[in-house]
Amino acid sequence: MLSTNGFTALPSTQIPFPGTSINYFSGGYITANHTCYAQNNNTNGVQMELNYQGIRDNSTNRQLFAKKFSSVIMEYLVTHTDVALGQCSTETGTNKYQPSPLIIYPNPLKEGKRIFIEGSDSDNVAYLLVDAAGRTVSKGMVLNNEISFHENPPKGFYMLILINPQNKKSHLSKFIVE
16 A cells, blocks of 8 residues: 555565565564554554655655555555544545534543533434544433443543434544543
């Protein structure tokens, strides 16, 4: 995916392996020890080593690579993990969820199974609580400007999405559980 965006990548369709005369890092330490590759660790991760020339050598190249890389990583997640974070991106033109002036409290949630919401169209609407990996952790209805979770969400960073089925408007807000 990086190669099709103009960056040399190894491995890739164009260069499937490093060859025998090229110095190549054995790599893998980060992914082997700090991601779900390691036993009892459920954190997904990717390890990359990037060329200096053409990617990190100046501000213009860093900005160009960052923009291309963000598109590539979104495509990678959809293709290989069914995680579609791009649906919240204004860059893709599929800005399905609109930021809103919602007030969520307590935020961060430290104890308990209830949160309260104030803001436009925040009552009698559906909600989704989505974790940082794009997985739905909880869903249901906002009743009386309140969400009662069946069980405490795990600690983490979430997006709370409110969906009004009548006018099809959606609102997105950050939510943290400590």
